[in-house]
Amino acid sequence: MVCLGNICRSPMAEGVLRHKARELGIRVNTDSAGTIDHHAGEPPDRRAQATMVAHGIDISDLRARQFRVSDFREFDLILAMDASNHADLMAMAPDQEAKRKVRAIMELVPEHPERSVPDPYFGGDAGFEHVFHMLDRACDRLIDELR
Numbered sequence: 001m002v003c004l005g006n007i008c009r010s011p012m013a014e015g016v017l018r019h020k021a022r023e024l025g026i027r028v029n030t031d032s033a034g035t036i037d038h039h040a041g042e043p044p045d046r047r048a049q050a051t052m053v054a055h056g057i058d059i060s061d062l063r064a065r066q067f068r069v070s071d072f073r074e075f076d077l078i079l080a081m082d083a084s085n086h087a088d089l090m091a092m093a094p095d096q097e098a099k100r101k102v103r104a105i106m107e108l109v110p111e112h113p114e115r116s117v118p119d120p121y122f123g124g125d126a127g128f129e130h131v132f133h134m135l136d137r138a139c140d141r142l143i144d145e146l147r
């Protein structure tokens with residue numbers, strides 16, 4: 001799961017997917033990263049953590065890191081939160097195999113009106129709740145695909 005800072009959207013996405021996989025007994029190696037290193041080492045934004053706790057999910061153990069080229073080898077699927085993250089990842093991809101692993105997360109929910117998960121960082125709590133519901137739907141689809 002990849003966003004810009006790895007403190008709001010992508011750790012929430014990782015938390016939602018990890019939670020669903022655990023509940024269903026599906027083994028999947030989850031991780032998240034940001035395209036920038038500005039928040040590296042930080043826990044998720046407190047508003048992201050609070051929104052997740054309100055939905056019964058603890059992401060306090062997660063720590064931000066920057067996406068690295070080796071992630072293209074390490075992971076089978078790399079989900080970008082928005083079009084800008086997607087473009088940054090495609091520009092970093094060393095070959096076609098790496099490019100094929102990159103998808104926009106909302107491609108999983110084609111009927112949803114929004115193609116990108118909006119950055120909630122500069123907004124209020126409602127933005128985080130909206131992000132949660134988008135990620136919840138996308139991760140349900142991903143779990144269906146994994147099964």
Ligand code: 4NP
Pocket residue numbers: 003004005006007008009010034038039119120121
């Ligand atoms: P995220 O949100 O990409 O969902 O983690 C942001 C976090 C930090 C910044 C921007 C977006 N920032 O500019 O520091």
